[in-house]
Amino acid sequence: MSDNNSNSTIERSSFTNKIGFVLAAAGSAVGLGNLWRFPYCVAKYGGGMFLLIYVILGLTFGFSLMVAEIAIGRKTRLSAIGAFDKLKPGYSFIGVIASLVPIIITPYYCVIGGWVLKFLWSYITMPTNIVASTNEAGLTIFEQLITAPAEPLVWFLIFMCFNILIIAIGVEKGIEKFSKILMPILVALILIVAIYSCTLPNAIKGIQYYLIPRSEEFSINTILSAMSQLFYSLSLAMGIMITYGSYMKKDCNIETSVWQIEIFDTVIAFLAGLAIIPAVFSCGTPDDLKAGPSLMFIILPRLFNTMEAGRIIAIIFFFLVFFAALTSSISLYETCVSIFQDRFKQKRIPSIVFTLLICIVIGSLASLGYGPLSMITFFGMQFLDLFDFISNSILMPIVAFLTCIFIGYIIKPKVLIEEVESSNGNFRLKGLFTIVIKYIAPVLILIILVASILQNMGIIPTI
Numbered sequence: 310m311s312d313n314n315s316n317s318t319i320e321r322s323s324f325t326n327k328i329g330f331v332l333a334a335a336g337s338a339v340g341l342g343n344l345w346r347f348p349y350c351v352a353k354y355g356g357g358m359f360l361l362i363y364v365i366l367g368l369t370f371g372f373s374l375m376v377a378e379i380a381i382g383r384k385t386r387l388s389a390i391g392a393f394d395k396l397k398p399g400y401s402f403i404g405v406i407a408s409l410v411p412i413i414i415t416p417y418y419c420v421i422g423g424w425v426l427k428f429l430w431s432y433i434t435m436p437t438n439i440v441a442s443t444n445e446a447g448l449t450i451f452e453q454l455i456t457a458p459a460e461p462l463v464w465f466l467i468f469m470c471f472n473i474l475i476i477a478i479g480v481e482k483g484i485e486k487f488s489k490i491l492m493p494i495l496v497a498l499i500l501i502v503a504i505y506s507c508t509l510p511n512a513i514k515g516i517q518y519y520l521i522p523r524s525e526e527f528s529i530n531t532i533l534s535a536m537s538q539l540f541y542s543l544s545l546a547m548g549i550m551i552t553y554g555s556y557m558k559k560d561c562n563i564e565t566s567v568w569q570i571e572i573f574d575t576v577i578a579f580l581a582g583l584a585i586i587p588a589v590f591s592c593g594t595p596d597d598l599k600a601g602p603s604l605m606f607i608i609l610p611r612l613f614n615t616m617e618a619g620r621i622i623a624i625i626f627f628f629l630v631f632f633a634a635l636t637s638s639i640s641l642y643e644t645c646v647s648i649f650q651d652r653f654k655q656k657r658i659p660s661i662v663f664t665l666l667i668c669i670v671i672g673s674l675a676s677l678g679y680g681p682l683s684m685i686t687f688f689g690m691q692f693l694d695l696f697d698f699i700s701n702s703i704l705m706p707i708v709a710f711l712t713c714i715f716i717g718y719i720i721k722p723k724v725l726i727e728e729v730e731s732s733n734g735n736f737r738l739k740g741l742f743t744i745v746i747k748y749i750a751p752v753l754i755l756i757i758l759v760a761s762i763l764q765n766m767g768i769i770p771t772i
């Protein structure tokens with residue numbers, strides 16, 4: 310769904326029905342963020358405490374920001390840059406910063422997509438015990454992959470080819486239709502794997518770690534990581550929901566749609582956590598909790614190795630994850646293309662090529678960052694972690710902060726409340742919306758952002 314026509318408010322196509330909007334937005338929201346990023350963030354940043362903070366932020370920040378972005382889009386019928394400008398001339402810079410986020414995320418998202426493809430291929434060609442085993446040097450398949458001189462780059466490029474091919478022959482819509490069949494199968498499969506994982510020996514410790522918040526796990530970093538994960542997972546603070554809102558019909562209820570998208574997205578992330586965290590306690594070591602981006606790729610092979618029909622389940626599982634990653638990366642890619650089209654008044658083909666070049670440069674750095682380029686680090690972060698940190702922990706909170714200030718104090722919440730009520734009759738949570746957007750969100754985001762930057766630079770101790 311590209312925004313080729315962002316300056317026209319007349320000829321804008323709309324989602325044909327209400328559920329169409331929710332499905333499209335949920336399709337963009339559900340992806341590697343739920344399946345790969347959420348479980349490793351929970352494991353790394355405090356288990357039950359992370360989960361609790363995530364849910365609280367989802368009910369307040371996530372809800373308010375998503376309502377705001379969709380309402381901005383629907384009111385202006387424009388994508389981010391034009392939308393802010395139309396609401397108040399001179400404020401398009403918020404949209405410009407928001408547009409940087411997908412440009413940074415798309416390349417490294419495709420690198421992870423490449424990792425998923427590698428695992429799919431490994432299960433097609435090798436039995437489960439081989440995929441789960443280590444080599445003579447004690448390295449898992451995953452570690453061998455990311456430290457290899459060229460292999461991660463090759464898988465990244467193969468994943469990119471899928472994207473380009475689908476975009477070039479213009480069958481994104483077909484892929485979206487296909488994903489409506491495959492998504493429910495993915496949910497069912499995660500549910501099965503989660504139930505299995507919870508019945509493993511020692512899994513109960515993992516379930517407790519996942520579900521019971523412990524005060525000693527609370528830190529500024531827990532809130533920052535939960536907040537950035539929330540934005541990432543719900544595709545917020547990057548202009549995307551504004552674009553989706555711009556295609557939404559006037560009779561569609563924004564408040565209800567937001568709850569549906571949020572619940573769907575959170576349930577999938579929760580199940581992915583339930584599949585992986587108990588398995589860490591059963592098939593892994595406590596150190597694995599801190600594994601970060603590699604968690605899914607280290608734990609799942611061990612889990613599949615303990616299953617009767619592990620290989621076939623693994624093949625179906627990684628195929629579905631690949632598909633979820635592909636639909637998300639296509640919508641990310643299309644977003645970048647439409648940003649270049651709108652911003653630099655380029656035609657579609659040059660914009661596709663330009664996006665591709667950026668993806669190849671940033672993606673190559675990200676894919677080789679754990680191997681040949683591992684000597685280059687920034688504050689102890691490899692390239693992929695650095696890109697993730699810049700987009701999720703710096704740019705997205707800044708965009709969210711500016712959006713709140715813009716709505717709370719420049720255009721005033723009333724303008725968006727009226728937009729929500731134009732289809733809804735009554736915006737039930739408008740009180741919560743106003744308080745979060747005007748006071749709670751900006752203050753909290755500012756404190757967390759400053760504290761986290763000072764902490765990462767070693768100026769104040771870790772709280």
Ligand code: PFF
Binds near residue numbers: 339543544637640644
């Ligand atoms: N929200 C997606 C995920 O959780 O994987 C990431 C994403 C996909 C962001 C598509 C933006 C987007 F347009």
